[in-house]
Structures are given as C-alpha cells and as structure tokens.
Amino acid sequence: MSEKFDVIVVGAGPAGSAAALVCARNGLNTLLIERGEYPGSKNVMGGVLFSKELRELVPEFWKEAPLERPVVDHRYMVLGKESAVNIGYKGMEWGEEPYNAFVVQRAKFDQWFAQKAVQAGALLINKTVVTECIVDKGKVVGVRTDRPDGDLYADVVVLADGVNSLLAQQLGFRKEHKPGDVALCVMECINLPKEKVNDRFNVKDNQGVAIEIFGEATKGNFGAGFLYTTNDGINIGVGTTVAAMVKDKLKPYDLLDELKSHPAIKPLIEGGESAEYLAHLIPEGGYRSVQKVVGNGAVVVGDAASLVNAINGEGSNMAMHSGQLAAKAIVQAKKRGDFSEAGLSSYRDALHDSFIMKDLEKYKDAPHTLESNPQYFKEYIPLVTKAVGKYFTVDGTTQRDKQKQIIKSFTEGKGTFKVLTDIYRVWKAVK
Amino acid sequence: MSVTTLEEKQYLLRFKCDKKSHLTILNHDVCATQCPDKLCTLFCPGEVYKWEGNRMQVGYEGCHECGSCRIGCPTENIKWEYPKGGHGIIFRLA
Numbered sequence: 001m002s003e004k005f006d007v008i009v010v011g012a013g014p015a016g017s018a019a020a021l022v023c024a025r026n027g028l029n030t031l032l033i034e035r036g037e038y039p040g041s042k043n044v045m046g047g048v049l050f051s052k053e054l055r056e057l058v059p060e061f062w063k064e065a066p067l068e069r070p071v072v073d074h075r076y077m078v079l080g081k082e083s084a085v086n087i088g089y090k091g092m093e094w095g096e097e098p099y100n101a102f103v104v105q106r107a108k109f110d111q112w113f114a115q116k117a118v119q120a121g122a123l124l125i126n127k128t129v130v131t132e133c134i135v136d137k138g139k140v141v142g143v144r145t146d147r148p149d150g151d152l153y154a155d156v157v158v159l160a161d162g163v164n165s166l167l168a169q170q171l172g173f174r175k176e177h178k179p180g181d182v183a184l185c186v187m188e189c190i191n192l193p194k195e196k197v198n199d200r201f202n203v204k205d206n207q208g209v210a211i212e213i214f215g216e217a218t219k220g221n222f223g224a225g226f227l228y229t230t231n232d233g234i235n236i237g238v239g240t241t242v243a244a245m246v247k248d249k250l251k252p253y254d255l256l257d258e259l260k261s262h263p264a265i266k267p268l269i270e271g272g273e274s275a276e277y278l279a280h281l282i283p284e285g286g287y288r289s290v291q292k293v294v295g296n297g298a299v300v301v302g303d304a305a306s307l308v309n310a311i312n313g314e315g316s317n318m319a320m321h322s323g324q325l326a327a328k329a330i331v332q333a334k335k336r337g338d339f340s341e342a343g344l345s346s347y348r349d350a351l352h353d354s355f356i357m358k359d360l361e362k363y364k365d366a367p368h369t370l371e372s373n374p375q376y377f378k379e380y381i382p383l384v385t386k387a388v389g390k391y392f393t394v395d396g397t398t399q400r401d402k403q404k405q406i407i408k409s410f411t412e413g414k415g416t417f418k419v420l421t422d423i424y425r426v427w428k429a430v431k
Numbered sequence: 432m433s434v435t436t437l438e439e440k441q442y443l444l445r446f447k448c449d450k451k452s453h454l455t456i457l458n459h460d461v462c463a464t465q466c467p468d469k470l471c472t473l474f475c476p477g478e479v480y481k482w483e484g485n486r487m488q489v490g491y492e493g494c495h496e497c498g499s500c501r502i503g504c505p506t507e508n509i510k511w512e513y514p515k516g517g518h519g520i521i522f523r524l525a
Contacts, residue, residue: 035513037447041521042496105525127517146516164498166513177502184499186476188440189524190433235525242503245474252476253437260433274433276524277440279476279495281502 005031007330008143008154009122010130010167012039012114014316015302016160018057018323019330021113024120026331031152032114032122033145035129040110043162044280045316046187047103047228047235048210053317055098057324058116065112068103068230069208070095073201077264079216080385084264088211095207103208103228103235104316105189133157133167133298139340140171140297155339156330157298160323163281165304173300174291179243180371181285183223183310186252187237188260190272194232200268201229212313213238215385217259220378221248222370225259227268234269236260239282241371252279284310287357287364294348296341299326307356311363311430318356325350362430369429376426383410437478441493449518452491454479454500455510459486462508471500471509495520 009020012034020032036042048071054061062070072095075088094100118124134142134151142153159167163182168174194205201209208229217225223240238255245252259265283289283306290307293300301307302319309318329347333339351357370376387406397405411419434440456462462469463485471480477493480500496519501511513519 035516037517037521041523042519044522044525047525107523107525129513129516164501164511179503182499182502184474184476184497184503187525188434242474242499245499246470246503246505249468249470249473251473253440257435269433272433274440274443276443276522277434278522278525279497279499281497281499 003152005029005152005154006334007031007156007158008033008152009158009160010143011035011160011162011304012124013043013110013160013162013302013319014113015304015319015323016158017110017113017117018320019158019160019301019327020117020122021057021120022324022327023330024117024122026327028331028334030117030122031154032117032124033128033130033143034114034124034126036126038107038111038126039114039124040107043106043110044185044187044278045104045106046185046226046237047105047230048101048313049104049109050101050314050317051099053321053324057320060097062097062099062102066105066108068105069203069206070099071101071103071210072207073203073209074101075209075211077211077213078381078385079213079262079264080382080389081216082263083385083389085385085388101210103210103230105230130161130167132170135171138296140295155297156333156344158323158326158330159298159300159304160302161304163283163303165300168291168300168304171295171298173293173295173298177283177285177289179246180241181283181289181306181367182242183239183282183284184242184245184252184279185237185239185282186256186277186279187235188256188274188278189230189233189235189276190269191233191275192269192272196271197229197233203229213259213265214377215381216262218244218255218377219248219250220374220381221250222374222377227265233275234272236265236269241284242281243371253277282310282315283308284367286310286367287360288368290357290360293351294341294344297339299329299344299347301326307360309359309363311366312359314359321354321356322351325354365429369425373422373425375422380410380422441477445521445523446492447518447521448492449515452489453512453514453519454489454491454494456487456489457508457510461506462487465506466508471504474503475500
C-alpha cells in the first residue's frame with residue numbers, strides 16, 4: 001500500500017483528531033493512524049475537558065458528543081492525615097451553554113471525535129503502529145507501519161503519538177523525558193448510582209463536580225489526586241512524578257488505595273463498584289520541556305510536544321488547539337507547496353502566540369521549583385491543614401495566641417527569613 | 432465492590448496479548464548487580480516486573496503501556512516498544 005497522502009496524522013487522540021479534522025475540512029487528503037483497537041483504547045484522562053477549544057472545532061459539540069456531567073463545582077481539597085481543607089467555586093453559569101468544562105470518558109469521547117475527522121473526509125485506520133518516520137534527504141516523507149508492506153507517504157506527518165512520542169525522539173526533535181518531568185497517574189472508574197452521586201456531591205442530574213486533591217494524597221510529593229463525577233459514578237486517581245515514585249519507593253496503586261480510604265474521601269465513594277483501573281503518564285515538565293515542534297515535513301502536537309499546563313489541569317484542550325494550529329499551518333504550506341521547516345514554521349509562531357505557550361511560559365519555573373524544593377509539599381501543605389484546623393478549633397486559647405502558634409508552626413526550625421524566601425520563590429514561579 | 436488489591440484491579444482490564452513481549456530487559460546482570468532496589472518492581476502500575484532471584488521476569492501481558500519503566504529505570508536497561516497494532520491493553524472507559 002504505497003499510497004501518497006497530503007497529511008498523515010499519527011495518533012487519534014484529541015490533538016491528532018483535531019489536526020485531521022481541520023486538514024480534511026480544508027480538502028487535504030488526510031490519513032489518521034491509530035495503534036489501538038479504536039481511538040481512545042490506549043488513552044487515559046482523569047476526565048476534565050475544558051470546552052472552549054473544542055467549541056472552536058465543533059460548535060455546540062455538547063448536542064452530539066458523548067459527555068459526562070458539565071462541571072459546575074470545581075474544588076481544591078488539601079488533605080491532612082485525617083483532615084481536609086476545602087476551597088472551591090460553584091457557579092450555575094457553568095451548567096449552561098457554552099459550558100466551562102465537561103467530565104469525559106476518553107474511550108467513548110475519542111471515538112466520537114475521531115469520527116468527526118472521518119465525517120470531514122479523513123481516512124482512519126486502527127490497529128496500526130507507526131514504527132518509524134521515513135526520512136529522505138533530511139525531510140520526513142512518510143511513515144513505516146507494522147503492517148505488511150506498510151510504508152505510507154505524505155507531504156507532512158503530524159506526530160500526535162502521545163506522551164512517549166518515540167517518533168519525535170527518533171527524529172531528534174526531543175530528548176527522552178527526565179523522571180522528574182513526567183507524572184505517573186493511576187485511576188479507577190467507580191460505578192455509583194446517579195442518585196448517590198447527586199446526594200453526596202450536592203448536585204442535580206447533569207451537574208458535575210471536579211475536585212483536585214493535594215497533600216496527603218501524594219504523601220507530600222509533587223503531584224495531586226483528583227475526584228471527578230461521571231454520570232453514574234466517580235473517577236478517582238492520583239499521580240506524582242516518576243522521580244518521586246523512585247525516590248520514595250512508592251507503589252502507585254498503594255497511593256490510590258490510601259486516597260480511597262482517606263476519611264474525607266471514603267464516604268464519597270463508599271458502596272461503589274470498581275469498573276476499570278488505568279495508568280498513564282502526563283508530560284508535566286512545562287515550558288522548558290517543549291522542544292522542537294516543527295521540522296522538515298513534520299510537526300509535533302499535544303502530549304507528544306509536552307503541551308500540558310499541570311498547574312491549571314489543562315491538557316486535552318491544549319492538545320486540540322495545537323492540532324488546529326498545526327493543521328492551519330499545513331493548509332498554508334500546501335498552498336505554497338513548501339513543506340520544509342520554514343514552510344511549516346507558522347505553526348511554531350502560532351503556538352507561541354497562543355495561550356498555550358504563554359501560559360506554559362508564565363509557569364516555566366513552577367514544575368522545577370516545586371519538584372526540587374520538597375518543603376512545599378512535604379512541610380508547608382501539612383502545616384496549612386493544621387493551621388486551618390487550629391483556626392476553627394475553639395479550645396480556650398485566645399485568638400491572639402492561636403495566631404502566634406500558627407505563625408510559629410511555620411517558622412519553627414526554619415526562621416522567618418527562610419519562610420519568606422520560600423513564599424517569594426513559589427510566588428515568583430507562578431506569578 | 433470497590434477493589435483493593437492490584438490483582439483485582441488488573442482483573443478489571445481487557446488485554447489482547449501478543450505472543451511476543453514488547454518489553455525487553457537488555458541485560459539481566461545489570462538488574463542483578465547495579466540495581467539493589469529493583470525499582471521497576473515497585474513503581475510499575477501493573478506490577479509487570481518481578482525479580483526472580485537472578486533475572487527480571489517481565490509479565491508484559493498486564494502492561495498499561497504507560498512508559499514509566501523506560502523513563503524510571505535507573506540503568507536504562509529496558510527496551511520499550513509498542514505492542515503490535517491492535518494488541519496490548521484495551522481501555523473501555525476513561
């Protein structure tokens with residue numbers, strides 16, 4: 001099957017399907033290759049998809065896409081050993097069009113989204129691994145697949161092959177991830193009757209809750225847990241960097257079970273039935289780990305390019321947007337007949353002009369600061385839960401003394417200067 | 432019921448196993464002599480790796496294809512490929 005396409009997209013996740021959709025809509029002969037049995041069968045996400053970027057591609061997608069609940073209540077929860085501090089926002093406007101975010105189950109969602117590309121004219125082939133890019137005279141000219149006679153040719157290859165992106169490494173576009181730059185996340189989908197979900201989370205049908213969980217969830221390591229409501233159940237998971245797992249000899253599934261049995265979490269999932277257990281890596285290195293995204297005849301999108309904002313929990317929306325930007329650049333390149341790195345470089349420019357690289361740049365020091373200064377997760381977060389507990393406890397201590405004790409708990413053994421330095425450093429990393 | 436052990440969790444999954452492993456230990460002696468903690472046996476979310484006293488047993492059939500072992504192996508001793516197209520883990524939900 002030595003066929004020539006305008007565009008070959010490797011990977012039918014949010015980035016790849018978005019790229020294929022936009023290419024096909026613009027009349028390009030587009031092939032979308034997926035290694036799984038179906039799109040989504042290899043993909044994992046805790047579940048929050050912010051709606052804006054998908055809206056640009058499929059207006060009113062909520063009328064047709066397989067979605068769980070729209071998020072109307074987004075919370076942060078900081079866990080102590082047997083305590084929790086909560087903060088959040090619940091807004092009814094999020095439950096109305098155009099919606100802020102939905103919880104999605106990727107196996108269903110990715111199939112739907114890939115079909116949008118197919119309806120626009122792209123050809124989807126599943127169960128096919130791209131083993132390498134075919135390079136001729138310094139330009140990517142196609143892909144080699146694991147099918148017999150499986151060489152396929154195209155003007156441009158879009159690498160949307162996810163966090164591991166072996167192809168970007170093969171091409172020398174990026175180096176292997178460092179263990180501190182990827183978060184290993186494990187999660188479970190738990191079935192629970194709709195009424196129980198509604199009661200426990202104080203919502204109605206078609207209203208969802210997203211909770212990001214810090215502190216004890218990761219045993220004081222850089223990372224987070226999460227709990228999201230699906231239509232008839234809960235997705236719960238936790239992740240921390242591979243570096244932290246290695247250093248503290250953590251078993252990820254043990255972290256998950258400890259989170260599930262935490263006294264602030266257990267009552268929320270009690271009586272539920274585990275339906276699936278999933279593991280995946282998230283590229284959380286941020287701005288500094290985004291490497292070469294454009295080369296001769298190739299572009300890199302989504303997780304493959306490390307386009308994840310770990311601070312705000314954005315990834316799938318960035319993946320879709322990067323796919324769209326890459327496709328637009330390819331359409332322009334086609335008009336000029338120039339598929340060189342220079343001919344495709346408008347993708348890199350558009351990416352840097354978009355919220356994606358602007359947000360990643362804003363937080364460029366955050367992953368490193370938090371990973372290499374364990375005191376934030378190991379010491380300050382537990383102190384915050386204790387301080388809030390003390391603040392709300394009435395035990396005869398005067399309020400003035402309570403305040404003194406709280407401040408002392410932070411500065412003890414460190415000194416005020418060290419604490420102020422630490423506060424300044426983290427503020428600088430996220431400001 | 433909510434599952435607790437990893438065996439129970441893995442039992443929830445669907446796999447279409449290839450006959451050939453997509454994960455290869457490059458040198459078992461390196462695991463034996465240079466990696467006292469056998470770290471992959473701990474952090475692998477599918478407990479794919481088991482130390483059998485003198486060699487690393489690779490239960491690739493239960494692999495989630497996450498890539499952690501390739502990145503986390505302190506001696507870069509794991510050759511990591513994707514399973515053949517359509518094979519390996521098949522997630523049905525999230």
